[in-house]
Amino acid sequence: MSSTGPVPQFNLYQLRRTCGTCSLAELCLPMGLPHDDMRRLEALIAPRGPIGEGEHLFRVGDPLRALFAVRGGFFKTYLIEATGREQVLGFHLPGELIGLDAIWPQKHQCNAVALSTASVCELPYGAITDLSQELPGLQQSMLRLLSKELALSHSLAGDFTAEERVAGFLVSLSSRMKVRGLSETQLTLAMSRRDLANYLRLATETVSRVFSRFEQDGLIAVDRREVALRDPERLASLGRCLSID
């Protein structure tokens, strides 16, 4: 599974486990919560140790026990169509919540797998909704997060050309990295070309070709899964994504 070796990033898993000091709190569920309320939320949250690359957080049909907040590492969510084809729904960075589409039937509607060694916070669903009954801010947060995901998936609708899709993805990823305090020009793609192409509804060959074309045009520099944005301006004008947040 792990091709690059274990590389036990210990400090990753010894990260502050309390929301109060977590650098992701602003992006995560507790966003904007008063400090006292955050303390009560913390009490419910169970950090979960190293999750190996390729390990699943949940699978389609699993009963909804908890939502998960990414603490470190990267995840992808996907589903298997009736035809057997895989369909990638999204990639998830630290601070993002996974499993929201399970609320409706109380069963997970997609699979979630770690793309790299990762760690998460487990948010028992029942306890969260119970608490949000008392804390208006928490309820607002949950609604906002769901609404935001909805708006995001709306923005992904529409028919785009291959170049628009790839450019839009890079720009959007860049901004998500920036919010997390990481380099916005030097991106490390956690996913394979195959997953990326699948997510963008393109063939892997097409993604390769667009990368090559962009590189020739001086827009980016590609080295394996390292992508450097050389001309973010022009790239942004190419891709038309709403890049929520």
Added chain:
Amino acid sequence: MSSTGPVPQFNLYQLRRTCGTCSLAELCLPMGLPHDDMRRLEALIAPRGPIGEGEHLFRVGDPLRALFAVRGGFFKTYLIEATGREQVLGFHLPGELIGLDAIWPQKHQCNAVALSTASVCELPYGAITDLSQELPGLQQSMLRLLSKELALSHSLAGDFTAEERVAGFLVSLSSRMKVRGLSETQLTLAMSRRDLANYLRLATETVSRVFSRFEQDGLIAVDRREVALRDPERLASLGRCLSID
């Protein structure tokens, strides 16, 4: 605007305005709410009279004051891209809630327009969230509705052929009509071919051609905007949609 004439369906607007006896309650926000709780919800809801064809419920950027539940008629939601192109996000039948993607930034993210003379229930957002603070069932309903929409938009992802899209749309519409106690084989499309094609991310010509092909194959019978499903079985096997609900 109204090409087929006003046809003032008075009984439509004199419909029971209380959720308790509304036939749509099972599909709408109060779904599964205890009777006492439903009474309290009713008190907040303002029915809104005839809305003419082409009239807007809200537009992009409008502050979120209320969510809207369709009571009668049909709506479409759409947005205008930076390029000026319109993008249809969905069609909304009686019992469905519109405006959920406005919760996140407290501003509407899309435009909503009536495709036929219609009526709605207005749900003041602040009052709803306040009340849901007291009624766990209401909070659950809101989360479920949002989660369901999210799952739906996930199911629309993926690259489908033109025939899969059209077949999937017809099957899904059929099941939505059935739930509402209407004919599941004799469908009346409220939207133009242009809107439909836009929604399905196809050219209007392609939709026309697929309709013709389906008719030749004995799958459907088309007369203007009347579509009769002749072979729902085979149609369902063609379209691969999750048809949430």
Added chain:
DNA sequence: GGGTGCAGTTGATCCCGGTCATCGCGCAGG
């Protein structure tokens, strides 16, 4: 070292669906 296997790139070809153009129809207004 050579072998194996997977990820990614590049090239050649094909086909679905978009685009452009034309035509028919139903309807409103003079």
Added chain:
DNA sequence: CCTGCGCGATGACCGGGATCAACTGCACCC
């Protein structure tokens, strides 16, 4: 009645991206 107009259907053509195929490069392992 004719005219105009918008919607929808149909035909001819074209192009972007999928598909098929060959090749490269890197990692791992005997």
